Amino acid sequence: xxxxxxxxxxxxxxxxxxxxxxxxxxxxxxxxxxxxxxxxxxxxxxxxxxxxxxxxxxxxxxxxxxxxxxxxxxxxxxxxxxxxxxxxxxxxxxxxxxxxxxxxxxxxxxxxxxxxxxxxxxxxxxxxxxxxxxxxxxxxxxxxxxxxxxxxxxxxxxxxxxxxxxxxxxxxxxxxxxxxxxxxxxxxxxxxxxxxxxxxxxxxxxxxxxxxxxxxxxxxxxxxxxxxxxxxxxxxxxxxxxxxxxxxxxxxxxxxxxxxxxxxxxxxxxxxxxxxxxxxxxxxxxxxxxxxxxxxxxxxxxxxxxxxxxxxxxxxxxxxxxxxxxxxxxxxxxxxxxxxxxxxxxxxxxxxxxxxxxxxxxxxxxxxxxxxxxxxxxxxxxxxxxxxxxxxxxxxxxxxxxxxxxxxxxxxxxxxxxxxxxxxxx
Amino acid sequence: xxxxxxxxxxxxxxxxxxxxxxxxxxxxxxxxxxxxxxxxxxxxxxxxxxxxxxxxxxxxxxxxxxxxxxxxxxxxxxxxxxxxxxxxxxxxxxxxxxxxxxxxxxxxxxxxxxxxxxxxxxxxxxxxxxxxxxxxxxxxxxxxxxxxxxxxxxxxxxxxxxxxxxxxxxxxxxxxxxxxxxxxxxxxxxxxxxxxxxxxxxxxxxxxxxxxxxxxxxxxxxxxxxxxxxxxxxxxxxxxxxxxxxxxxxxxxxxxxxxxxxxxxxxxxxxxxxxxxxxxxxxxxxxxxxxxxxxxxxxxxxxxxxxxxxxxxxxxxxxxxxxxxxxxxxxxxxxxxxxxxxxxxxxxxxxxxxxxxxxxxxxxxxxxxxxxxxxxxxxxxxxxxxxxxxxxxxxxxxxxxxxxxxxxxxxxxxxxxxxxxxxxxxxxxxxxxxxxxxxxxxxxxxxxxxxxxxxxxxxxxxxxxxxxxxxxxxxxxxxxxxxxxxxxxxxxxxxxxxxxxxxxxxxxxxxxxxxxxxxxxx
Numbered sequence: 001x002x003x004x005x006x007x008x009x010x011x012x013x014x015x016x017x018x019x020x021x022x023x024x025x026x027x028x029x030x031x032x033x034x035x036x037x038x039x040x041x042x043x044x045x046x047x048x049x050x051x052x053x054x055x056x057x058x059x060x061x062x063x064x065x066x067x068x069x070x071x072x073x074x075x076x077x078x079x080x081x082x083x084x085x086x087x088x089x090x091x092x093x094x095x096x097x098x099x100x101x102x103x104x105x106x107x108x109x110x111x112x113x114x115x116x117x118x119x120x121x122x123x124x125x126x127x128x129x130x131x132x133x134x135x136x137x138x139x140x141x142x143x144x145x146x147x148x149x150x151x152x153x154x155x156x157x158x159x160x161x162x163x164x165x166x167x168x169x170x171x172x173x174x175x176x177x178x179x180x181x182x183x184x185x186x187x188x189x190x191x192x193x194x195x196x197x198x199x200x201x202x203x204x205x206x207x208x209x210x211x212x213x214x215x216x217x218x219x220x221x222x223x224x225x226x227x228x229x230x231x232x233x234x235x236x237x238x239x240x241x242x243x244x245x246x247x248x249x250x251x252x253x254x255x256x257x258x259x260x261x262x263x264x265x266x267x268x269x270x271x272x273x274x275x276x277x278x279x280x281x282x283x284x285x286x287x288x289x290x291x292x293x294x295x296x297x298x299x300x301x302x303x304x305x306x307x308x309x310x311x312x313x314x315x316x317x318x319x320x321x322x323x324x325x326x327x328x329x330x331x332x333x334x335x336x337x338x339x340x341x342x343x344x345x346x347x348x349x350x351x352x353x354x355x356x357x358x359x360x361x362x363x364x365x366x367x368x369x370x371x372x373x374x375x376x377x378x379x380x381x382x383x384x385x386x387x388x389x390x391x392x393x394x395x396x397x398x399x400x401x402x403x404x405x406x407x408x409x410x411x412x413x414x415x416x417x418x419x420x421x422x423x424x425x426x
Numbered sequence: 427x428x429x430x431x432x433x434x435x436x437x438x439x440x441x442x443x444x445x446x447x448x449x450x451x452x453x454x455x456x457x458x459x460x461x462x463x464x465x466x467x468x469x470x471x472x473x474x475x476x477x478x479x480x481x482x483x484x485x486x487x488x489x490x491x492x493x494x495x496x497x498x499x500x501x502x503x504x505x506x507x508x509x510x511x512x513x514x515x516x517x518x519x520x521x522x523x524x525x526x527x528x529x530x531x532x533x534x535x536x537x538x539x540x541x542x543x544x545x546x547x548x549x550x551x552x553x554x555x556x557x558x559x560x561x562x563x564x565x566x567x568x569x570x571x572x573x574x575x576x577x578x579x580x581x582x583x584x585x586x587x588x589x590x591x592x593x594x595x596x597x598x599x600x601x602x603x604x605x606x607x608x609x610x611x612x613x614x615x616x617x618x619x620x621x622x623x624x625x626x627x628x629x630x631x632x633x634x635x636x637x638x639x640x641x642x643x644x645x646x647x648x649x650x651x652x653x654x655x656x657x658x659x660x661x662x663x664x665x666x667x668x669x670x671x672x673x674x675x676x677x678x679x680x681x682x683x684x685x686x687x688x689x690x691x692x693x694x695x696x697x698x699x700x701x702x703x704x705x706x707x708x709x710x711x712x713x714x715x716x717x718x719x720x721x722x723x724x725x726x727x728x729x730x731x732x733x734x735x736x737x738x739x740x741x742x743x744x745x746x747x748x749x750x751x752x753x754x755x756x757x758x759x760x761x762x763x764x765x766x767x768x769x770x771x772x773x774x775x776x777x778x779x780x781x782x783x784x785x786x787x788x789x790x791x792x793x794x795x796x797x798x799x800x801x802x803x804x805x806x807x808x809x810x811x812x813x814x815x816x817x818x819x820x821x822x823x824x825x826x827x828x829x830x831x832x833x834x835x836x837x838x839x840x841x842x843x844x845x846x847x848x849x850x851x852x853x854x855x856x857x858x859x860x861x862x863x864x865x866x867x868x869x870x871x872x873x874x875x876x877x878x879x880x881x882x883x884x885x886x887x888x889x890x891x892x893x894x895x896x897x898x899x900x901x902x903x904x905x906x907x908x909x910x911x912x913x914x915x916x917x918x919x920x921x922x923x924x925x926x927x928x929x930x931x932x933x934x935x936x937x938x939x940x941x942x943x944x945x946x947x948x
């Protein structure tokens with residue numbers, strides 16, 4: 001007899017292919033990374049939090065098998081004849097497969113297209129930061145945050161009267177009284193019973209001395225019970241509130257970059273990754289983020305992202321122009337009371353020599369009091385110049401709000417980033 | 427039997443359900459009713475295990491070629507990504523069903539299907555394919571439905587053990603090479619021993635030791651007492667050309683470690699399991715389509731389903747067996763569902779309403795018991811012989827089949843034959859040939875191993891109508907080289923003439939070959 005089982009498998013895991021998928025990604029890492037890098041260059045830094053569609057040339061992932069090539073003599077049988085009769089000759093189409101040999105055309109055309117698939121955001125970031133030796137970004141609390149929120153966090157036995165939790169306290173008091181007076185109450189009951197019993201007896205049979213003792217004991221017990229305090233210190237329970245730092249919900253991030261002739265596109269790409277990291281770091285801490293791009297050579301200008309990263313300028317370098325610009329913008333649009341201000345400056349270290357002391361002054365006097373954090377990265381393999389020295393002094397005087405590091409190649413970006421921001425979180 | 431089916435069941439039943447939503451109860455009820463009708467039609471099946479799955483799970487099933495368990499390999503991941511991408515972009519719908527040749531026969535049904543679709547799928551997979559798996563001679567010979575799942579579990583565990591021991595990438599690369607030859611892992615003329623997982627696992631260690639010993643014997647370099655005789659015995663090794671490349675490599679490759687031989691064996695065994703499916707596509711799909719059509723109509727005749735249900739069913743059925751004409755942009759070869767369905771339908775027609783033509787062409791079929799005839803056809807043929815045996819002029823006319831002859835040396839295609847009196851035989855022979863496995867896949871065999879010399883392996887491609895190998899050939903040879911460990915040569919032969927030589931590692935062309943090449947352009 002036929003027997004059929006119907007099984008509901010829908011609750012079984014649906015990611016049976018996850019391992020194989022991962023292996024595929026692993027195998028074509030090189031391709032994927034190239035695609036990811038291209039994508040980064042085409043994307044805005046505020047637009048990193050989604051996946052990407054990756055294309056790999058079909059032949060690169062082809063698994064070869066023996067097959068027939070073109071040529072030789074063959075017969076094809078096709079359906080749907082309309083006008084042909086035996087012996088008809090049909091011109092072969094020039095330059096390639098004709099539809100007369102439809103079979104073959106479809107066979108040889110297969111697999112040559114691009115192989116396209118999607119990776120998730122996590123995978124995207126993983127590939128993006130792989131060079132940067134990026135561990136999983138952990139959520140860090142920023143110490144300098146000013147806003148707190150009180151959250152209920154259980155109960156405590158010390159506190160201010162205003163926070164007393166009446167129900168808990170009375171519960172405790174009740175329990176304590178029951179617990180501590182239990183023996184006395186039981187005895188009292190017994191004694192009362194004994195007294196009753198004794199008093200029921202005929203006067204002649206009564207043991208007066210015994211009765212007297214019982215009455216005294218009853219008195220004592222009663223006193224003992226009433227002496228039990230209604231509320232004791234250790235009954236008291238207070239609502240506990242914890243002060244939790246909460247991100248003030250808005251932050252602004254200033255990206256300052258030198259775009260003078262000495263900055264190559266490669267340097268800018270490195271800077272872009274650094275800015276990107278900072279952006280994502282802030283993204284995890286603030287609800288709302290604005291990004292301001294200021295680029296400068298001898299004069300500074302607020303620009304959009306596209307122009308910031310990809311337009312080229314030549315000429316000298318006056319860093320203070322950018323700092324002044326930033327200060328203006330802060331004063332105008334981002335009052336320090338309402339905004340967490342972060343700034344990251346990238347440069348190759350070139351500056352007009354007389355300008356460096358001015359930078360130092362602007363930073364210390366105008367900017368540092370307002371910003372949460374100002375980080376400076378110098379992307380250069382060369383020796384430091386006057387700007388670095390000037391900033392170094394700033395660092396020694398304001399170690400909490402100012403940080404600077406040197407980056408030589410891609411692999412430095414994350415370690416440097418971590419170094420810059422660890423100080424804040426430890 | 428026939429009388430019983432056609433007459434005895436005239437009582438009307440109430441429709442099982444009028445709703446298009448399926449429930450487990452309805453599925454069970456449909457299965458019971460369809461199963462009973464299938465019994466009347468003598469469909470002999472393995473027990474069914476119907477599994478309801480979601481579309482994500484269907485994609486998983488797709489990418490592991492429908493195997494419920496499979497070892498891990500990047501190529502399955504590629505398959506998955508491809509499926510997922512196509513599905514998400516709406517390029518393809520998912521199959522309504524996947525059915526696995528195992529005992530019990532596992533059929534996956536998607537939860538998105540409507541009730542009518544589920545019933546269609548049950549008829550198609552659980553009774554159509556299932557009975558084909560159980561009764562077709564190729565499946566009986568080549569596959570062991572009771573053991574396959576266990577074997578796959580064994581394979582998965584073994585591969586992952588190897589990965590732990592030798593590293594994932596080592597194992598993956600090695601499997602890549604085996605996969606390149608997966609279609610060449612079958613003895614076409616020898617009957618295989620059935621695969622059984624328990625036995626495999628038990629005997630595997632034993633086999634490893636024994637095999638290594640054998641190999642060492644073959645490649646022994648220490649002179650033996652009678653060196654002369656040995657040389658003579660081995661002078662032509664293998665004595666007969668060997669078409670089962672993977673088997674040959676598993677047994678004879680000089681440098682493989684025992685675990686590598688076991689991996690070759692696993693790929694070979696799985697290839698063998700799919701071998702019948704590659705040769706019975708038209709028959710298998712045709713048989714299943716014929717039965718879902720017949721069973722559904724019987725359901726309707728007996729009142730188990732209503733008109734709405736039938737319209738939905740016919741709509742799906744029509745799209746499954748649709749054959750776009752050769753000049754349509756949707757044309758991609760002959761639709762096996764359509765061809766097979768038409769042929770089985772026509773066999774029944776010839777039995778029930780034979781014409782003069784049928785008596786002339788198919789004296790053994792015309793007017794006979796249709797159930798006996800279709801069962802016989804299903805059990806004893808593969809695509810090639812089935813078409814050669816049963817493709818009737820009527821089907822050729824209905825499908826308007828015509829045969830195009832393409833000679834690379836000529837600028838024109840010739841219409842060699844069409845669906846007319848003169849052409850029937852030719853079209854039929856050409857179509858059968860098209861389904862001949864050796865026409866579809868190049869015929870490549872091991873012809874020699876240079877035992878005394880550089881241990882090189884020589885393969886021979888015997889051309890069919892002078893059709894050459896494709897461009898991937900050298901890539902495949904790289905894989906063969908990896909497996910064999912020494913030089914690999916491949917000669918492509920038409921008749922007695924060597925048309926092309928491939929070497930791995932690639933060898934600079936000799937003077938003679940260069941001249942040959944140049945001659946081509948003269």
